[in-house]
Structures are given as C-alpha cells and as structure tokens.
Amino acid sequence: MATEITAPPYRVIPIIPAIKPGAMEGLKPFVANDKIQEALGFPGGLVEDWKDRAIAKMGDLLKKYRSLKVYLDACVHCGACSDKCHYFIGTQDPKNMPVARQDLMRSVYRRYFTLPGKLFPKLVGARELTKEVLDEWYSYYHQCSECRRCSVFCPYGIDTAEITMAAREILDSVGYGQKYSNEIIGKVNTIGNNLGLPGPALEDTLAGLEEDVKEDTGIDVRFPLDVKGAEVLLITPSADFFAEPHIDSLIGYAKVFHAAGISWTLSSMSSEAGNFGLFIGNYEQMRKIALRIRQAALELGVKRIVVGECGHAWRVAYSFWNTLTGIGDGAEDRFALQLQKQLDQRYRQPAHICELTWDLIEKQAITLDPEANDNLIVTFHDSCNVARGSRMGEMAGGQFEIPRSIIRAAANHFVDMSDATTREKTFCCGGGGGLLTDDLMDLRVKGALPRMEALKEVADRDGVNFMATICAICKTQFSKVLPYYGFNMRMVGGVHQLVSNAIRLGDKE
C-alpha cells in the first residue's frame, strides 16, 4: 500500500537490490472505456479476435519501425541494463528490469516471427500470446515511464521505451487501452489541452494572474491570449495555468518577455505543449496534436515558437515537430512552406524557453539579482526526456548546461546531485510516460526512490532545500511523492520560478 511507504534508508554505497519475483504482479492502471477508446479510433473494448489482430499489428509495426525490429533481434541478455531502471530499483520486481520488460514482447516475437522460436520455443524462451501474456503486457508496459535510461547503458542502445510504445500501440489496437493517457488525448483533440480547460476559463485565469503579479510587484506584466501578430507563440503544458508550483514558472516566462520587451501570446485553440501521443506510441495521434500547434502559429502569424517547461513536450517539439509538421527546415507541403516563410529563421525553431532566457541573459537584455534567492540552496533534476531525447543550444549536452547556467545566474547557491543520477544518467521522477495517475500511486512512490536518495544526500550534506526542474510531470510527481520521503512538497519548482524571483522588471526604459 502506498500509504505505508516511508523514506528508505540512505545507502552510502548503492547496493543493487536482490530480485523479488512477482512483487508488482497484477498491478493494472484503469482500462479506458469504450467512449474514450472510440474517440481515438480504437476498438471500444477487447475485441474477440484480439490474438490475430495483435500479431498482425506487431508484424505491421516491425515493418514500420527499424528500432523495434533491431532491438528485438539484437539483445544478447548481457544484463548491463538490468539494474538501471528506477522501477526495478524501487520495486525489485525482476520484470521491471529493462531486459525482462523487453522479453515480455521478445518472447512473443520469437514465437511468431523467427524460425528458432517456431521450431524450438522452449530453447529460446519463446511463448504463445495468451490472455495471461496480454494482461502481463498491460501491467508491465504500464510500469515503464519511457525514460530511456536503460538505452544509455546498453551496448546496442536498445531503448526499452520503443518496445513499451509498440506494446501500448498493440494494446490500443485490440481495444485494451489505458484510461489516463487516452482520455487526455481525447481532451486535447476536442478542447485543446490535457486538462480540458476551455478558452474562457483560461482567459479568466490569465487575468487573475495579471492582478496577482501587479499586487506583488506593482508592475503590469501581461499574460496575452490569442493576440494576432505577436512575436512569440508560447506553447506550454496546461498545468502551468493552474497547478502549483507550475504557475510560478509561467509567471517567470511572462516576466522574462516583459523585461526583454518581447511581445508574446498564448493560444486558446492550442494551449498544450504536452503530447501524450508519444506515450502511447501512436504516430498519427502525435502528429494530430502537433498539427494544432502549427495551425495556431499560422493563424496568429507569430515569428517564433517557444516551448515552456515540459520534458516530453520538448522531446516532441525538438526531435519530432519538424518530422511531424515541418516546423523546422525542409518540408514541402503548403502549410509548412507558409510557416517557414512566416517564422523568423534567425532564431531556433522551435526554441526552448530556457534557450530564450539564457540568450537574453548572455546578451544582458535582462538582469537577474541572484540575492533574491539567497534563502534557497538549489539543486537541479534533469528531466529524462530533455536529457536523453533532446538538446538545447548548439552543443551536444546543451540541455544540461543551459538550465544550470540560468540557475547559477538566478541564485547564488547551487549544488549538483551525485553524478550517477544527473545529466544523461538522470533518474526519472517516477511519474513520466503516462503513469502520472492516482491509480498507479504505489508504483510512482517506489519509482521515485533513486532520485529521493540522491536528493537526501545533498539535503543532508549541503542543506539543499530546493530542487529545480523543467518538466510539468516532474513537478506534479515530486509534489506528490516528496512527503512520502519526509521532504516538504514545496521543495520542487521550476527553473523559471527562480528567474521570476530574481528578475529585475523596473529598469526597462
């Protein structure tokens, strides 16, 4: 039970836990109902011929994704990845070892798609796709946050996230989808954001924020919505509009735009950076969600597209938008060409809000007073999708340096957590990849263990009392799980929350 979980002992030498078979067996997030499923074009419930359809879908994906095919073939069972997953470390369930998670699908692949698996299933660990196996897929492919940590250590770069996505795609195609992710995708498609916050409510919220900031600082910082001809379209996770501590970062972005004198706008039609199409591994849904953003950019006539603090959103924006919608260079359809003409090519398109802020700091177009954060000793949690699925700036690894540079400019006290848990080796917060739902709370608390241990170390040694991050999921997840480990839930916040505290607003002529 989640409520019985307490802070685990602080391990001086991190010992790899012994396996506890079956520890998380049968864990099952809520299954999507027919309404949710059908809205995305998936069957409403488990179809009768699910087995044939699942195998056919798998064959289809094997033709479409080289990653899936090579990864299923190439694994040598060396075990280098076996102790790298936060869900394995936290639950000790051997099926949460990345290689074992892959094997849940690999065993079926071998049985139906390879010669040895057809001839000698026992020998090569091949098995039939039975209902038990399908249920096991549903369970364990929803105990993976698609964080890619395993792929860092695998000699062939095998990325379990790719297998998890394929599995979820197969499950959706036979009518066995996950409620949380699929419901959210439905909301983006109909309302424009993950929270289902309609335009008028958004307008109210933003007006309220303007008042709050005025009260706080005495300055008219604007939160514009649907302003045609603005320079920047800001695409940010919808949690930024109302959740704590997310909202403080939104205030930070607004102050940066204000101080630098850049006109900007949000869009009510496309008020979501998050793209859960990634989580369910569905190219069409991912593309559909991304196309809303292109449409908003075209309608509003903006010159730049900037993405707020959201990990997987930045992966999709940075790595996939150009492919999906032609936002960068090279696309040839009418809308993409129009967009390329419209966007100011002197800037990176799309840009991360941290890239924008850091450029302004370097050019001294904005000024920060780090003393404003002197009550904080800050550390930085690298979010997995930013760290291992994207980049910022010109150099490989800019995604690590730029946020840290901003923090150093905004605060005087900064300490990094242990090397084994930061940068490319960072641990997932435990709530990514479509698992940020209450029905998986037990898993979420356990999966946060490695990050909490690293935080404990710097909290005890250096007095760290603030963990900055640039991901809406990380913020929500940590707010929820920090108390289980004896920390204050307000200890987590955005990088732009620090900027918000430190930025000088008055001195712009």
Added chain:
Amino acid sequence: MLFAALFYVAGITLAGGLVYRISDYLRTPAPLKIPTTPAPTTSGGVVLRMTREVLLFESLFKGSLWTWAFAVLFHGGLALVLMRHLRYFTQPVWSWVDLAQPFGIYAGFVMAIGLVGLWGRRFLVDRIRYISTPSDHLMLALLLMIALSGLSMKFLDHTDIIGVKAFFLGLEHFDPQPLPASPLLYLHLSLVATLMIIFPFSKLLHAPGVFFSPSRNQPDNPREHRHLSSWAAKLESES
C-alpha cells in the same frame, strides 16, 4: 566429403542469412529521430560514436564494468583468433596475418577466460540468472567448446595443419580435398559449422544489429534537417 558439404551449407546459410537480415534492416525505415542524447550533431560524429561502441564497448563500460571486462577479453580474443585463422584460407598468407600470429596463439586462452567469466555471471548474479534462457547457456557452451577443442589441437594433440589448409583452399577453388583424420578436428569443425548456421537466426545478430540501432546511428540534428520516412510522407499527402 561430408565436411566439404557441411561447410558449403554453413557458408551459404551464414552469408545468405546475413545478407537477408541486413537488407531487411535497411528496408525498414526509422520514422523518428531517436538518438540517445547527448549525441553527435554530425555524421562524422556518429562514425566516431559507432567506432567507440564497436571497438571499446563504450556504453557497456558505463553499464557494467565486470561484464565489460569479460566482454572485451572474449571479443578481443575472438577477433585475434579469427585473424590468425585467416592463414588457413589464404595463399600466400597476408603479411598482417603473420603479424597477428604470435598474439593469436594466446588469444584462444583469453577468449576462453572471457567466456568463462560471462558464463559465470549467468549463474552467480541473480538478475542475470533470471533473464538467461537455455539458448544463452548453449551459445556460451558452444563457443567455449570451439575454443577448447581448438586449443587442444594446438597444445595437446597436434593436427596436420597443412592438410587442413589444403582442405579449405580446396573448398575455395571448388576442388574439395580430403580432411586429415582427427576426432578433435572433426569436433572443432562441426561446432564451427553449427555456429555459422545459427548465426543469422540468433542473438548473434547483435554484431550487424549494432550498426542499425537508431539510438546510436542517428545524428542529433532534427531542427536543421527534416527526417521523414516513406510511410510517414504518405500521411502527409493524405491530409
């Protein structure tokens, strides 16, 4: 004569199987940019990254030092042994093969030590015991038996190497020659032929596979260059 036929079959299976697999990998598109970042931003950088993976097992080094050490012993030993074996297939023997000769002799032991280490992990480490299938054990057993039968021919019961070479040169010229009679040699060669035959159907596909892994072979430049697969381009024209 039986062995001549066996080696033709094994050779064709190995070559045909690998050509089929590789062309299959080549045909299958990678629709999205998924390099594990931080990744090189240029194709030159990708070549370097891949070279480090293949020659130094860079990622494995980060992942598990023990496994890395045994893996390097085994693969390094294997590479030298294979080089040394080229002398049985070439006439005149290439000069660099002669250079590898002195190391090649001991490489067999190195390879065997690596294999024993790798195998030991499959019994001693509970996580790896859990993921091991019978075929994982058999693969190591097969390789170890190849190494040991080879070493015994070298150090225990010398085989007529001239005869072996004549046999293989004969195969190359489609003029089969008799194989010297020696039980150890028969054992060694049947095992090698078995390995060749299962290669394209097994996890040994990691050798070609590593070069096709999108998380390792893609440059990180999605903003600068549009990456579009053929099936995704079709979606584009539909909407």
